[in-house]
Amino acid sequence: MDNIHQIFKASPTEGDVLATVIQVNGSAYRKEGTTMLIKQSGSTIGVLSGGCLEEDIKYRAETLIDGQSKSFLYNLKSEDDLGWGQGSGCNGEIRVLLEKIDASYQAHLEKVNEQLLQGRSILTVKKLSEDYEVIGYTVIVDDNNYWTKALNIDANMELKEMKSGIHYSKELSIYRYFQWFHPKPRLFILGAGEDGVPLCDFAYKTGFHVTVADWREALCSKERFPQADRLLIGFPHEVLPKALHPQDHIVIMTHHFERDKEILQYVLNRPFKYIGIIGSNRRTMRLLEGESVPSNVYTPVGLSIGAEGPEEIAISVMAQLIAVKQKVVTENGKQANCRTLVYNK
Structure with a gap:
């Protein structure tokens, strides 16, 4: 889960400290771009490790003055209690x-959040000193509009291919830290039955923007789905054309054969990131009426973990959604080793 959305919801203000993992060598609990906010009160939003670094980071944050930045290297390789890994042996x-955060940086963060809420991705490029302190930055919106030009950016650079992390420019003889910020991934739960309730809750907690849609007003309510960002009441042909975007994730779980069929007629052969269909393969084949299953359709929905009941099924669906979002599930549905791909560098 990307902590930045939780952080923006907490409204960072002057005097707070933003902590960011900017470089990982070996394996670690979180990857480059992971953030944590340390409020002036001492409370924190987000985590950077399994709990072994946060207290030291909070202590060091207290030593900074407004507008100042500092970086610290933590060795997590030790398998005894003398290292920062506290015996975890993370090998990284x-x-x-x-x-x-000062007034200028607070305004910068507010602008980043505005762009994210509008569904735009943001790239920040920070020039670093030899001690990896920030001495200048540029902010780039997806369409290459620049907010500031404190840094020289090579026009030929494939910015969208740049991963979050520190990069050295031989031409400029400088270190720069690139960090992407992306809008929340969107999940549409089509069907407000009992199995949709835990799925909505888990999806919200793992960083998805969640919409629940159903034609039955008594089921599609804020009382049943308090964590939903949006509720849409109406039949599929009424709500889907206005609501869905190409990059959305969709789970079809109305438990109504004709409604599921209507939904599939609209979403099939469109470039949605994920289309999950609850129910057996046989039922899905009947819904498809003999058509082949596209690569972005997952049926039966969820990873095969023997799940039973709404909560376990929701967990299996979320595991599959996260794997697809992190690109560790191939087009033919084979699951890759998530931990290796996500954590090891």
């Missing part, structure tokens, strides 16, 4: 950048 090193 992480560099954490601390930035104390």
Whole structure:
């Protein structure tokens, strides 16, 4: 889950400290771009490790003055209690950048959040000193509009292919930290039955923007789905054309054969990231009426873990959704090793 959306919801203000993992060597609990906010009160939003670094990071954050940044390297390789890994033996090193928020940086963060709420991805490029402190930055919106030009950016650079992390420019002889911020992935739960309730809750907690849609007003209510970002009441042909975007994730779970068929007629052969269909393969084949199953359709929905009941099924669906979002499930449905791909560098 990307902590940045939780952080923006907490409204970072002057005097707070933003902590960011900017470099990982070996394996670590979180990857580059992971953020944590340390409020002036001492409370925190987000985590950077399994709990072994947060207290030290909070202590170091107290030493910063407004507008100041510092970075610290933590060695997590030790298997005894003398290292920062507290005996975890994570076999990696992480560099954490601390930035104390002043009025200028607060305004910068608010602009980033505005763009994310509009569904745009943001790239921040920070020039770093030899001590990995911030000495300048550029902010780029997806369409290559620049907010500031404090840094020289090579026009030929494939920005969308740049991964979050530290990159050295031989031409400019400088280190720069690239970080992508992306809008929340969107999940549409089509069907407001009992099995949709835990799915909505888990999806919200793992960072999805969740919409629940159903034609039955008594089921599609805020009382049943308090964590839903949006509720849509109406038949599929009424709500789907206005609501769905190409990059959305969809789970079809109305338990109504004709409604599921109507939904599939609209979503099939469209470039949605994920289309999950609850029910057996035989039922799905009947819904498809002999058509082949597209690569973005997952049926039966969820990873095969022997799940039973609404909560377990929701967990299996979320595991599959996260794997698809993190690109560790191939087009033919084979599951890759998530931990290796996500954590090891």
